Amino acid sequence: MRVHRGLMVLCVALAMSAPAWLVAPGAAWAQEADATYKQHMENGVKLYQERNWSGAISEFQAAYSAKPKASPLLNIALCQKAQFQYPKAIATLESALARHGDSLDAADNAAAREAVAELRSLLGTVRLTVVPADASLRIDGEPLPAGSGRTPIALGPGDHVISASAPGHAPAEQRINVSSGDKDKPVELRLIPNQGRLTVTARLTDSPIAIDQQRVGEGHWSGLLDPGPHSVQIFVPGSSTDGVGRQVMVRAGGADQVKEGDAAMVPLTEGLPPGYFVTGGETETPMADLRGVYALAHGGILLLLGADVGTTLGVRLGWRPRTPFALEALLQADRITNVNEPDANLTMFRIGPNVRFMTPGRSTRYVFAIGGGISIDHVDSLDASSSATGVDGYMNVEHGLETDVGDLVLGGVAYNTLFWLGGPTDGHVDDSTVAFGLALRLGYKTWRDRPKP
Numbered sequence: 001m002r003v004h005r006g007l008m009v010l011c012v013a014l015a016m017s018a019p020a021w022l023v024a025p026g027a028a029w030a031q032e033a034d035a036t037y038k039q040h041m042e043n044g045v046k047l048y049q050e051r052n053w054s055g056a057i058s059e060f061q062a063a064y065s066a067k068p069k070a071s072p073l074l075n076i077a078l079c080q081k082a083q084f085q086y087p088k089a090i091a092t093l094e095s096a097l098a099r100h101g102d103s104l105d106a107a108d109n110a111a112a113r114e115a116v117a118e119l120r121s122l123l124g125t126v127r128l129t130v131v132p133a134d135a136s137l138r139i140d141g142e143p144l145p146a147g148s149g150r151t152p153i154a155l156g157p158g159d160h161v162i163s164a165s166a167p168g169h170a171p172a173e174q175r176i177n178v179s180s181g182d183k184d185k186p187v188e189l190r191l192i193p194n195q196g197r198l199t200v201t202a203r204l205t206d207s208p209i210a211i212d213q214q215r216v217g218e219g220h221w222s223g224l225l226d227p228g229p230h231s232v233q234i235f236v237p238g239s240s241t242d243g244v245g246r247q248v249m250v251r252a253g254g255a256d257q258v259k260e261g262d263a264a265m266v267p268l269t270e271g272l273p274p275g276y277f278v279t280g281g282e283t284e285t286p287m288a289d290l291r292g293v294y295a296l297a298h299g300g301i302l303l304l305l306g307a308d309v310g311t312t313l314g315v316r317l318g319w320r321p322r323t324p325f326a327l328e329a330l331l332q333a334d335r336i337t338n339v340n341e342p343d344a345n346l347t348m349f350r351i352g353p354n355v356r357f358m359t360p361g362r363s364t365r366y367v368f369a370i371g372g373g374i375s376i377d378h379v380d381s382l383d384a385s386s387s388a389t390g391v392d393g394y395m396n397v398e399h400g401l402e403t404d405v406g407d408l409v410l411g412g413v414a415y416n417t418l419f420w421l422g423g424p425t426d427g428h429v430d431d432s433t434v435a436f437g438l439a440l441r442l443g444y445k446t447w448r449d450r451p452k453p
Contacts, residue, residue: 087156295315
């Protein structure tokens with residue numbers, strides 16, 4: 001075609017001649033870029049003459065990267081036209097005109113616009129109907145951007161293969177023939193479901209979930225499965241045999257849910273109907289240590305020997321390096337009122353470390369902690385002369401139960417504390433005494449129940 005040859009002559013001339021305005025005099029970087037540009041343009045022209053269109057496009061793209069100019073883009077458009085990729089050739093020519101049109105003389109500019117008009121006259125358009133609407137599309141093996149099916153798609157004349165794929169569906173394709181001038185030629189692709197979605201939800205976020213005897217997650221799982229019967233297990237954290245299970249019939253294209261509280265769930269350790277299963281100890285998935293930091297706040301009541309009663313509030317920050325133990329720092333305030341002398345009060349601020357030991361339950365555990373530190377004590381009464389402040393020592397022992405609800409920690413604890421009261425000595429307290437207390441705890445933990453890698 002006249003336009004094709006005219007543009008080729010134009011591009012070859014731009015590649016081989018080296019007009020003065022291509023080089024910035026005295027700029028070493030520009031000279032190096034010009035040398036690279038010229039080499040790639042020459043190689044591209046050779047490959048074009050040998051009808052190696054894809055190789056020529058790569059060379060012209062490299063030339064454009066070295067020197068962004070109109071000529072490499074015009075050459076790329078010629079290669080795309082030779083490959084019958086007319087929509088791409090149009091887009092490349094329009095990009096050259098938009099970005100570098102001011103560098104083309106009037107004749108070259110007109111030739112490029114004429115080429116765009118000629119190529120547009122060859123196109124037809126198709127309108128796609130795809131089910132499901134979010135399926136991925138390809139035309140002649142090349143992927144289309146998401147959402148391309150919502151508007152008409154321009155194609156060159158000839159045969160084209162349009163294919164679609166989506167998770168849970170069998171892929172589909174259709175071969176169509178497009179003629180120039182076709183307008184919104186209808187193409188319909190309806191994918192047939194070949195899998196169904198199953199969602200499993202446990203009561204606890206760290207309860208292991210298994211599908212067909214394969215562990216798939218903890219707490220919640222959703223995924224695609226082949227049609228047919230599938231076994232579902234929800235285990236008690238830390239156990240491979242205790243829990244509940246049931247069999248689910250998955251339907252292609254269906255969406256089924258299994259919740260731990262469903263009436264159809266049966267205990268895994270009792271007699272099971274045919275098709276159910278119990279994972280024995282030999283197939284138990286080894287669990288990694290529970291590791292992470294945590295914070296706990298507590299409040300409760302305190303009783304000192306001698307009929308003194310009061311309240312206690314505290315916080316503690318801890319680090320759990322292994323499942324059975326942790327290290328923590330305690331900050332606690334106790335307020336004691338003598339029942340025999342209600343006007344006399346003892347306030348104690350305790351600071352110190354604890355070592356905590358825990359049973360290996362993955363969500364519920366027995367805890368035991370021992371620690372000690374300093375206690376800043378202040379005795380006050382209506383009689384200001386009997387007030388006093390001092391720094392003493394203490395040792396604390398506690399034990400209780402905790403359970404995890406997601407990332408929250410709930411628990412109750414009983415403790416007894418031995419105080420060495422060497423500071424305030426106003427007659428209200430002895431030099432040493434023992435306190436007993438009960439408290440409720442609320443906290444947050446960062447460890448997660450995970451299988452060993």
